[in-house]
Amino acid sequence: MTSDSSQIGVRTLHASPQLLDCNDPLFVHPSDTPGIALVPQLLVETENYSEWSLSMKMSLLVMNKIGFIDGTCTREKYEADSFRLHQWDRCNAIVQPWIMSSVAQELRKGIVYSSNAKKVWEAFRERFDKVNATKVYHMNREISSLTQEISSVSIYYSRLNVLRAEFESIMPFPGCDCVKSREFVEFLRQQKLMKFLMGLNDTYAPKRSQILMMNPTPTIDQAYSMIIKEESQRLNSNLGVQSGILGSAPMDGGSSAMIPINTSNARNGRNWNLQCDYCHMKGYTKENCYKLIGYPTWPKFNNNNRRRRGYNGTPAVAHNENVKAQEEMYTTGTKGTGYTGGLASAPIFTHEQYQ
Numbered sequence: 047m048t049s050d051s052s053q054i055g056v057r058t059l060h061a062s063p064q065l066l067d068c069n070d071p072l073f074v075h076p077s078d079t080p081g082i083a084l085v086p087q088l089l090v091e092t093e094n095y096s097e098w099s100l101s102m103k104m105s106l107l108v109m110n111k112i113g114f115i116d117g118t119c120t121r122e123k124y125e126a127d128s129f130r131l132h133q134w135d136r137c138n139a140i141v142q143p144w145i146m147s148s149v150a151q152e153l154r155k156g157i158v159y160s161s162n163a164k165k166v167w168e169a170f171r172e173r174f175d176k177v178n179a180t181k182v183y184h185m186n187r188e189i190s191s192l193t194q195e196i197s198s199v200s201i202y203y204s205r206l207n208v209l210r211a212e213f214e215s216i217m218p219f220p221g222c223d224c225v226k227s228r229e230f231v232e233f234l235r236q237q238k239l240m241k242f243l244m245g246l247n248d249t250y251a252p253k254r255s256q257i258l259m260m261n262p263t264p265t266i267d268q269a270y271s272m273i274i275k276e277e278s279q280r281l282n283s284n285l286g287v288q289s290g291i292l293g294s295a296p297m298d299g300g301s302s303a304m305i306p307i308n309t310s311n312a313r314n315g316r317n318w319n320l321q322c323d324y325c326h327m328k329g330y331t332k333e334n335c336y337k338l339i340g341y342p343t344w345p346k347f348n349n350n351n352r353r354r355r356g357y358n359g360t361p362a363v364a365h366n367e368n369v370k371a372q373e374e375m376y377t378t379g380t381k382g383t384g385y386t387g388g389l390a391s392a393p394i395f396t397h398e399q400y401q
Contacts, residue, residue: 072133080143095174115167
């Protein structure tokens with residue numbers, strides 16, 4: 047009777063609750079509930095296994111449950127302690143639904159009947175972690191064909207980094223710290239730099255040549271910093287030029303006041319936000335309308351210009367005065383404003399014929 051009581055006391059002592067440190071992998075946080083989705087993308091096929099596996103490892107590392115899939119936290123380690131063994135079973139029952147919620151619906155049937163999260167993880171790795179020559183070829187082709195084109199430098203650089211990171215996840219760099227490995231890793235880094243420079247637009251050719259002539263050769267991050275500064279400088283220069291464009295009134299000898307315009311609507315030095323109340327044309331106001339103040343007298347302002355501006359054949363009074371002055375100038379041979387040579391012999395319409 048005494049021995050039975052002592053055995054019950056020992057079992058009760060082993061089964062008594064213990065305080066677990068929050069850094070212990072067996073610690074269960076109130077937010078560690080089964081069934082939550084740790085990653086946004088689901089495992090559906092071999093193509094997205096690398097991305098899915100990396101995301102799951104990062105999430106489990108944050109939850110301090112990475113040991114349940116990499117073999118560092120096994121059930122055998124806690125068989126002597128019934129409390130910790132029970133905690134391991136609880137944590138394993140939480141990690142396994144996490145994996146279940148992160149795969150496609152048709153892949154979940156085999157997970158339900160498994161009793162170990164590590165076995166489930168290994169089964170998915172053996173089924174989907176297939177790196178073959180075809181996948182490597184297509185990834186290399188996608189990387190080599192990537193160019194900047196109409197994208198900004200930052201977007202192009204980000205896309206290149208994503209492809210490189212995905213490629214390195216299936217073809218990692220050598221982990222050895224020997225001289226040959228370091229030289230090979232340095233060679234691969236230079237290849238990344240060359241690919242980044244080759245994909246840039248030709249407008250960055252001077253800066254590209256400057257980078258290639260530097261000794262020692264900069265890293266890809268340093269080269270990106272130099273290129274992005276060049277892009278920022280060009281954008282600021284173009285913005286300064288556009289903001290300096292001013293809209294001017296027609297050259298009729300009148301007011302020379304210049305009105306600043308919105309550069310997004312600027313074209314040929316005009317402010318296309320304005321509209322004439324008389325002819326309803328855009329680019330000027332009623333005070334500067336040629337139909338009211340008269341057309342200019344310089345030679346290149348011919349009848350084609352008038353037709354493009356909506357001239358309907360009915361000249362304004364100010365325009366008639368200019369025609370009269372030109373008739374007198376050409377018929378008499380008198381040099382005046384706008385006269386560039388002796389054109390007295392040229393056929394001239396009279397004022398009545400012009401009307």
